[in-house]
Amino acid sequence: MAAFRVGxxxxxxxxxxxxxxxxxxxxxxxxxxxxxDQGPFGRPxxxxxxxxxxxxxxxxxxxxxxxxWPDYRGGPRDTVAADLFEHWLDREAS
Amino acid sequence: MSHDHDDHDHDDHDHxxxxxxxxxxxxxxxxxxxxxxxxxxxxxxxxxxxxxxxVLESASPENGARIVARAWSDPAFxxxxxxxxxxxxxxxxxxxxxxxxxxxxxxxxxxxIVCTLCSCYPRFVLGFPPAWYKSRDYRARVxxxxxxxxxxxxxxxxxxxxxVVSDSTAEIRYMVLPQQPPETKGWPEEKLAGLITRDCLIGxxxxxx
Numbered sequence: 177m178a179a180f181r182v183g184x185x186x187x188x189x190x191x192x193x194x195x196x197x198x199x200x201x202x203x204x205x206x207x208x209x210x211x212x213d214q215g216p217f218g219r220p221x222x223x224x225x226x227x228x229x230x231x232x233x234x235x236x237x238x239x240x241x242x243x244x245w246p247d248y249r250g251g252p253r254d255t256v257a258a259d260l261f262e263h264w265l266d267r268e269a270s
Numbered sequence: 271m272s273h274d275h276d277d278h279d280h281d282d283h284d285h286x287x288x289x290x291x292x293x294x295x296x297x298x299x300x301x302x303x304x305x306x307x308x309x310x311x312x313x314x315x316x317x318x319x320x321x322x323x324x325v326l327e328s329a330s331p332e333n334g335a336r337i338v339a340r341a342w343s344d345p346a347f348x349x350x351x352x353x354x355x356x357x358x359x360x361x362x363x364x365x366x367x368x369x370x371x372x373x374x375x376x377x378x379x380x381x382x383i384v385c386t387l388c389s390c391y392p393r394f395v396l397g398f399p400p401a402w403y404k405s406r407d408y409r410a411r412v413x414x415x416x417x418x419x420x421x422x423x424x425x426x427x428x429x430x431x432x433x434v435v436s437d438s439t440a441e442i443r444y445m446v447l448p449q450q451p452p453e454t455k456g457w458p459e460e461k462l463a464g465l466i467t468r469d470c471l472i473g474x475x476x477x478x479x
Contacts, residue, residue: 198439200386202413214369214442234440236371241433250417253432259440 179262180235184210186265188237196224199264203256207268208239214259232262329397331468333364334445337372337395338471339462342450351447359395367394367443371436374447375476379432382420382473383444384412390438392445396471403472413437423474446473454479 218229355370
Protein backbone atom coordinates (compact mmCIF):
# COMPACT_ATOMS: atom_id res chain seq x y z
CA MET A 177 0.00 0.00 0.00
CA ALA A 178 1.34 3.34 -0.98
CA ALA A 179 1.91 5.61 2.02
CA PHE A 180 1.47 8.91 0.21
CA ARG A 181 -0.70 10.40 -2.49
CA VAL A 182 0.05 12.84 -5.24
CA GLY A 183 -0.02 16.33 -3.73
CA UNK A 184 1.00 15.26 -0.21
CA UNK A 185 3.71 17.33 1.45
CA UNK A 186 6.65 15.33 2.77
CA UNK A 187 9.93 16.03 4.52
CA UNK A 188 13.04 14.00 3.70
CA UNK A 189 14.60 12.35 6.72
CA UNK A 190 17.94 13.68 7.93
CA UNK A 191 19.41 10.28 8.83
CA UNK A 192 22.95 9.63 7.75
CA UNK A 193 23.40 5.89 8.27
CA UNK A 194 26.76 4.32 7.37
CA UNK A 195 25.33 2.38 4.47
CA UNK A 196 24.71 2.57 0.78
CA UNK A 197 21.63 4.69 0.00
CA UNK A 198 20.12 6.68 -2.85
CA UNK A 199 18.90 9.76 -0.98
CA UNK A 200 21.00 12.78 -1.95
CA UNK A 201 22.39 14.82 0.94
CA UNK A 202 21.23 18.14 -0.53
CA UNK A 203 17.58 17.12 -0.14
CA UNK A 204 17.70 15.77 3.41
CA UNK A 205 15.55 17.79 5.78
CA UNK A 206 13.81 19.55 2.86
CA UNK A 207 10.06 19.69 2.25
CA UNK A 208 8.63 18.74 -1.12
CA UNK A 209 5.42 17.59 -2.76
CA UNK A 210 4.65 14.09 -4.06
CA UNK A 211 4.32 14.37 -7.83
CA UNK A 212 4.16 10.79 -9.03
CA ASP A 213 3.99 7.26 -7.63
CA GLN A 214 6.79 5.41 -9.42
CA GLY A 215 5.80 1.98 -8.12
CA PRO A 216 7.49 -0.57 -5.84
CA PHE A 217 11.26 -0.99 -5.73
CA GLY A 218 13.71 -2.89 -3.53
CA ARG A 219 15.61 -0.77 -1.03
CA PRO A 220 19.13 0.12 -2.14
CA UNK A 221 20.23 -0.28 1.49
CA UNK A 222 19.46 -4.01 1.15
CA UNK A 223 20.30 -4.61 -2.50
CA UNK A 224 23.81 -3.18 -2.17
CA UNK A 225 24.69 -5.93 0.30
CA UNK A 226 23.08 -8.85 -1.49
CA UNK A 227 20.20 -9.13 1.02
CA UNK A 228 16.65 -9.93 -0.02
CA UNK A 229 15.36 -6.36 -0.30
CA UNK A 230 12.48 -4.86 1.64
CA UNK A 231 10.21 -3.38 -0.99
CA UNK A 232 8.60 0.04 -0.81
CA UNK A 233 7.09 2.69 -3.03
CA UNK A 234 9.35 5.17 -4.74
CA UNK A 235 7.92 8.66 -5.29
CA UNK A 236 8.96 11.46 -7.56
CA UNK A 237 9.07 14.41 -5.15
CA UNK A 238 9.28 18.04 -6.29
CA UNK A 239 11.06 20.69 -4.23
CA UNK A 240 11.08 24.43 -4.73
CA UNK A 241 14.63 25.47 -5.51
CA UNK A 242 14.37 28.35 -3.04
CA UNK A 243 13.50 25.82 -0.31
CA UNK A 244 16.51 23.65 -1.22
CA TRP A 245 19.06 26.44 -1.73
CA PRO A 246 18.53 29.64 0.27
CA ASP A 247 20.92 31.42 -2.14
CA TYR A 248 19.10 30.15 -5.25
CA ARG A 249 19.23 32.52 -8.20
CA GLY A 250 16.35 31.96 -10.56
CA GLY A 251 12.60 32.04 -10.74
CA PRO A 252 10.46 31.36 -7.65
CA ARG A 253 8.68 28.56 -9.55
CA ASP A 254 11.90 26.68 -10.38
CA THR A 255 11.97 23.19 -8.91
CA VAL A 256 14.14 20.12 -8.56
CA ALA A 257 12.61 16.63 -8.51
CA ALA A 258 14.11 13.38 -7.23
CA ASP A 259 12.94 9.79 -6.89
CA LEU A 260 12.87 8.95 -3.19
CA PHE A 261 12.03 5.80 -1.26
CA GLU A 262 9.07 5.99 1.09
CA HIS A 263 11.11 4.98 4.15
CA TRP A 264 13.03 8.25 3.73
CA LEU A 265 9.89 10.42 3.82
CA ASP A 266 7.75 11.76 6.66
CA ARG A 267 4.39 13.42 6.22
CA GLU A 268 4.50 17.18 6.68
CA ALA A 269 1.48 19.17 7.79
CA SER A 270 0.12 21.20 4.90
CA MET B 271 49.46 10.93 -30.74
CA SER B 272 51.79 13.89 -30.91
CA HIS B 273 51.41 17.37 -29.56
CA ASP B 274 53.73 19.92 -28.02
CA HIS B 275 54.18 20.28 -24.30
CA ASP B 276 55.90 23.61 -23.87
CA ASP B 277 54.21 24.46 -20.63
CA HIS B 278 54.72 21.30 -18.64
CA ASP B 279 56.95 18.32 -18.47
CA HIS B 280 55.81 14.77 -17.95
CA ASP B 281 58.17 12.05 -18.99
CA ASP B 282 56.42 9.64 -16.65
CA HIS B 283 53.54 8.90 -19.02
CA ASP B 284 52.53 9.31 -22.62
CA HIS B 285 49.24 10.42 -24.11
CA UNK B 286 48.65 7.41 -26.28
CA UNK B 287 45.02 6.24 -26.00
CA UNK B 288 44.62 2.75 -24.51
CA UNK B 289 45.02 0.00 -27.09
CA UNK B 290 42.87 -3.13 -27.12
CA UNK B 291 45.83 -5.42 -26.48
CA UNK B 292 47.65 -3.32 -23.87
CA UNK B 293 48.59 -5.13 -20.65
CA UNK B 294 45.53 -5.15 -18.36
CA UNK B 295 45.25 -2.34 -15.82
CA UNK B 296 44.33 -2.90 -12.18
CA UNK B 297 40.64 -2.15 -12.80
CA UNK B 298 40.48 -4.21 -15.96
CA UNK B 299 41.95 -7.12 -14.03
CA UNK B 300 39.37 -6.61 -11.29
CA UNK B 301 36.52 -6.52 -13.84
CA UNK B 302 37.84 -9.63 -15.56
CA UNK B 303 38.13 -11.56 -12.29
CA UNK B 304 34.63 -10.53 -11.20
CA UNK B 305 33.14 -11.37 -14.58
CA UNK B 306 34.76 -14.80 -14.64
CA UNK B 307 33.54 -15.54 -11.11
CA UNK B 308 29.96 -14.48 -11.93
CA UNK B 309 29.96 -16.74 -14.99
CA UNK B 310 31.56 -19.63 -13.09
CA UNK B 311 28.95 -19.35 -10.32
CA UNK B 312 26.12 -19.20 -12.83
CA UNK B 313 24.94 -15.68 -11.87
CA UNK B 314 25.29 -14.51 -15.47
CA UNK B 315 26.22 -16.20 -18.72
CA UNK B 316 28.87 -15.10 -21.18
CA UNK B 317 26.26 -14.98 -23.91
CA UNK B 318 23.93 -12.88 -21.71
CA UNK B 319 26.71 -10.36 -21.07
CA UNK B 320 27.59 -10.25 -24.74
CA UNK B 321 23.96 -9.63 -25.71
CA UNK B 322 23.64 -6.85 -23.12
CA UNK B 323 26.77 -5.16 -24.46
CA UNK B 324 25.41 -5.48 -27.96
CA VAL B 325 22.12 -3.80 -26.99
CA LEU B 326 23.90 -1.02 -25.07
CA GLU B 327 26.30 -0.32 -27.89
CA SER B 328 23.57 -0.27 -30.52
CA ALA B 329 21.42 2.18 -28.52
CA SER B 330 21.92 5.81 -29.53
CA PRO B 331 20.31 9.25 -29.39
CA GLU B 332 18.73 8.36 -32.75
CA ASN B 333 16.31 6.17 -30.80
CA GLY B 334 15.32 9.17 -28.70
CA ALA B 335 14.90 11.24 -31.86
CA ARG B 336 12.56 8.61 -33.32
CA ILE B 337 10.51 8.58 -30.11
CA VAL B 338 10.21 12.37 -30.06
CA ALA B 339 9.37 12.59 -33.78
CA ARG B 340 6.55 10.08 -33.24
CA ALA B 341 5.27 11.99 -30.20
CA TRP B 342 5.23 15.24 -32.20
CA SER B 343 3.28 13.54 -34.99
CA ASP B 344 0.87 11.33 -33.06
CA PRO B 345 -1.04 12.78 -30.07
CA ALA B 346 -2.15 9.36 -28.83
CA PHE B 347 1.45 8.15 -28.80
CA UNK B 348 2.52 11.32 -26.98
CA UNK B 349 -0.10 10.74 -24.31
CA UNK B 350 1.07 7.15 -23.80
CA UNK B 351 4.72 8.29 -23.75
CA UNK B 352 4.09 10.77 -20.95
CA UNK B 353 1.95 8.31 -18.96
CA UNK B 354 3.91 5.11 -19.44
CA UNK B 355 7.28 5.66 -21.09
CA UNK B 356 8.35 2.05 -21.18
CA UNK B 357 5.12 0.89 -22.86
CA UNK B 358 5.39 3.65 -25.48
CA UNK B 359 9.01 2.77 -26.23
CA UNK B 360 8.18 -0.95 -26.41
CA UNK B 361 5.45 -0.16 -28.96
CA UNK B 362 8.23 1.16 -31.25
CA UNK B 363 10.16 -2.08 -30.83
CA UNK B 364 12.77 -0.61 -28.47
CA UNK B 365 13.73 -1.70 -25.00
CA UNK B 366 13.17 -3.17 -22.52
CA UNK B 367 14.08 0.06 -20.79
CA UNK B 368 13.24 -0.48 -17.15
CA UNK B 369 11.10 2.28 -15.65
CA UNK B 370 11.29 5.13 -18.13
CA UNK B 371 9.72 8.53 -17.56
CA UNK B 372 9.51 11.24 -20.21
CA UNK B 373 9.10 14.85 -19.07
CA UNK B 374 7.60 17.40 -21.44
CA UNK B 375 8.93 20.84 -22.26
CA UNK B 376 6.22 23.45 -22.81
CA UNK B 377 6.29 27.20 -23.49
CA UNK B 378 6.13 27.67 -19.69
CA UNK B 379 8.43 24.88 -18.54
CA UNK B 380 11.92 23.64 -19.37
CA UNK B 381 13.22 20.28 -18.10
CA UNK B 382 16.80 19.14 -17.64
CA ILE B 383 18.09 15.73 -16.49
CA VAL B 384 20.96 14.84 -14.17
CA CYS B 385 22.09 12.12 -11.81
CA THR B 386 23.73 13.80 -8.83
CA LEU B 387 24.68 10.50 -7.18
CA CYS B 388 26.43 8.82 -10.12
CA SER B 389 25.66 8.92 -13.84
CA CYS B 390 22.25 7.27 -14.33
CA TYR B 391 21.14 7.77 -17.91
CA PRO B 392 18.59 6.00 -20.15
CA ARG B 393 21.36 3.91 -21.72
CA PHE B 394 19.06 1.25 -23.11
CA VAL B 395 17.42 3.93 -25.27
CA LEU B 396 20.09 6.59 -25.82
CA GLY B 397 23.32 4.62 -25.46
CA PHE B 398 26.22 5.89 -23.38
CA PRO B 399 26.06 9.37 -21.82
CA PRO B 400 28.43 12.14 -22.89
CA ALA B 401 31.52 12.63 -20.71
CA TRP B 402 30.31 15.97 -19.32
CA TYR B 403 27.09 14.33 -18.05
CA LYS B 404 29.24 12.21 -15.73
CA SER B 405 31.45 15.11 -14.59
CA ARG B 406 31.22 16.34 -11.00
CA ASP B 407 31.00 19.86 -12.31
CA TYR B 408 27.76 19.27 -14.25
CA ARG B 409 26.22 17.03 -11.59
CA ALA B 410 26.87 19.42 -8.71
CA ARG B 411 26.02 22.62 -10.52
CA VAL B 412 22.95 21.82 -12.57
CA UNK B 413 20.82 21.16 -9.48
CA UNK B 414 22.01 24.35 -7.80
CA UNK B 415 22.33 26.86 -10.65
CA UNK B 416 20.60 25.28 -13.65
CA UNK B 417 20.12 28.58 -15.45
CA UNK B 418 23.83 29.40 -15.32
CA UNK B 419 24.76 25.90 -16.52
CA UNK B 420 22.22 26.02 -19.37
CA UNK B 421 23.55 29.44 -20.39
CA UNK B 422 27.00 27.88 -20.70
CA UNK B 423 25.45 25.39 -23.12
CA UNK B 424 24.17 28.39 -25.08
CA UNK B 425 20.62 28.09 -23.81
CA UNK B 426 19.35 31.31 -22.25
CA UNK B 427 15.93 30.88 -20.65
CA UNK B 428 13.54 33.69 -19.90
CA UNK B 429 12.95 34.52 -16.23
CA UNK B 430 9.31 33.52 -16.72
CA UNK B 431 10.20 29.96 -17.76
CA UNK B 432 9.92 27.44 -14.95
CA UNK B 433 13.06 25.29 -14.80
CA VAL B 434 12.56 21.71 -13.56
CA VAL B 435 15.66 19.64 -12.82
CA SER B 436 15.04 15.89 -12.62
CA ASP B 437 17.63 14.08 -10.49
CA SER B 438 17.69 10.36 -11.37
CA THR B 439 18.22 9.10 -7.84
CA ALA B 440 16.48 5.71 -8.08
CA GLU B 441 15.84 3.18 -10.82
CA ILE B 442 13.74 5.50 -12.97
CA ARG B 443 15.43 6.85 -16.10
CA TYR B 444 14.44 10.17 -17.64
CA MET B 445 14.30 11.71 -21.07
CA VAL B 446 13.09 15.17 -22.10
CA LEU B 447 10.40 15.59 -24.74
CA PRO B 448 11.51 18.85 -26.38
CA GLN B 449 9.09 21.38 -27.83
CA GLN B 450 8.41 21.08 -31.51
CA PRO B 451 9.50 24.18 -33.47
CA PRO B 452 6.14 25.56 -34.72
CA GLU B 453 7.32 25.92 -38.32
CA THR B 454 7.87 22.13 -38.53
CA LYS B 455 4.22 21.14 -38.03
CA GLY B 456 3.26 18.51 -40.57
CA TRP B 457 6.82 17.51 -41.46
CA PRO B 458 7.37 13.78 -42.02
CA GLU B 459 8.68 11.93 -38.95
CA GLU B 460 12.03 11.18 -40.53
CA LYS B 461 12.69 14.86 -41.18
CA LEU B 462 11.55 15.79 -37.65
CA ALA B 463 13.88 13.19 -36.15
CA GLY B 464 16.79 14.98 -37.84
CA LEU B 465 16.17 18.06 -35.65
CA ILE B 466 16.50 16.22 -32.36
CA THR B 467 19.97 15.93 -30.90
CA ARG B 468 21.20 14.12 -27.81
CA ASP B 469 21.39 17.36 -25.83
CA CYS B 470 17.71 18.12 -26.61
CA LEU B 471 16.88 14.80 -24.92
CA ILE B 472 18.90 15.70 -21.80
CA GLY B 473 17.53 19.24 -21.75
CA UNK B 474 20.75 21.16 -22.33
CA UNK B 475 19.51 22.27 -25.75
CA UNK B 476 16.23 22.91 -27.55
CA UNK B 477 15.17 21.61 -30.96
CA UNK B 478 15.53 24.10 -33.80
CA UNK B 479 14.40 23.87 -37.41
